[in-house]
Amino acid sequence: MAVKKVFVLAGEASGDVLGAEFLSALIEAQPDLEISYTGGPAMERVLDGATPLISMEHMAFMGFAEVVRHLKKIWGNDQIIKAHLKDERPDLVVLVDYPGYNLRLAKWLDKKGFRRSGTRVVQVVCPQFWAWKPGRLTLLQTYLDAVYPLLPFEAKLLSQASVVAPYYGHPAAQRVAAGGWNPSGPLALLPGSRAQEFAQHVRIFAETAQQLKREAHWFRPAHIPDAEYLEILSSFGVHVRPEDVKSGVPGMTGYSGALVASGTATLEVALRGVPMVVAYKTSALSYAIGKRVIRVPYISLVNLILQRAAVAECIQSDCHPKVLAPALLQAMSDLTWPQTVTELRQSIDQGDPFPMIARHASHL
Secondary structure: OOOOEEEEEEOOHHHHHHHHHHHHHHHHHOOOOEEEEEEOHHHHHHOOOOOOOOEHHHOOOOOHHHHHHOHHHHHHHHHHHHHHHHHHOOOEEEEEOOHHHHHHHHHHHHHOOOOOOOOEEEEEOOOOOOOOOOOHHHHHHHHOOEEEOOOHHHHHHHHHOOOOOOOOOOOHHHHOOOOOEOOOOOEEEEOOOOHHHHHHHHHHHHHHHHHHOOOEEEEOOOOOOHHHHHHHHHHOOOOOOHHHEEOOHHHOOOEOEEEEEOOHHHHHHHHOOOOEEEEEOOOHHHHHHHHHHOOOOOOOHHHHHHOOOOOEEEEHHHOOHHHHHHHHHHHHOOOOHHHHHHHHHHHHOOOOHHHHHHHHHHOO
8 A cells, every 4th residue: 555645533632642643753753744633732842833623622532421421523624534534535545543433433434435445444453343342453454554552451352353453562561761760759740631630639639739749740741731721620629839730751760659540641750760540530320321331440541451450549439549559559569569560561562663663554
């Protein structure tokens, strides 16, 4: 397949970082590509300031209740993306994470004949069909030309189902070096990347640090500027100095422990060597629905990769300062933690995956 036009879609902060890494590798191999995208600041930087079709902050809705409230916006985004694809007819469509929308788009692309006319459609980050929505496996088999999983056990499951799914490792193993732990340092607080996550976590995380009588630094997502993040914290009654807001989890240094909302950050903090507790709370409706359909015992990437409870997970009613504070103290005194970090890295490190992913996707 001769690739000249590429469309890349990432709908949330973690996907924006992955999309940027993929684009960097793709452009290095073939700098004359015509690229359009939906994403955030990381992808925009790689593309020298090119404007996204839709900015990431207008797409990052998570949970049943939150999606229902934003249905009009979601429908409008969908129409913009589909019109663009019809007009541009890219040779390669790269869908990054964001499976709730991306799999529907892959199905639409197939039904509209894009793949029959030569467009290749791939997914970076395997949808978690093994955790919930097992029917998604059929969508992966039917509507995608390849899936690039970031977790080792996913590649085996996909291959068994006859899905093209080579495993090239997880990029976090390359971008995150060990060395961030200091037993006498402050706490790192990472309450998430979405508005609904902030609403659930900010006060709880702040109260936990207060109970422990520890200095705390807040790690903002890359797509939120410092001033805006300070305003977000303030809106929940948490007033901190500008110097207490940090960014760049892969380079975090000098922290005794971390309180982390579930997501890619859990893996990055662990690889940095910082002991942590994973905490997550959502709306009662979203939690009730999730509890009925989720089929795996863990929510954090660390535990899923290692297939054991290597880090504490405090979910919903357990996401409370009275539970989180002692859990953090226990995590920070765990003498086996350095060995766990080594085991985690060895499980996912196969070199930089994105040059290999870009090469594979360009030759389907």
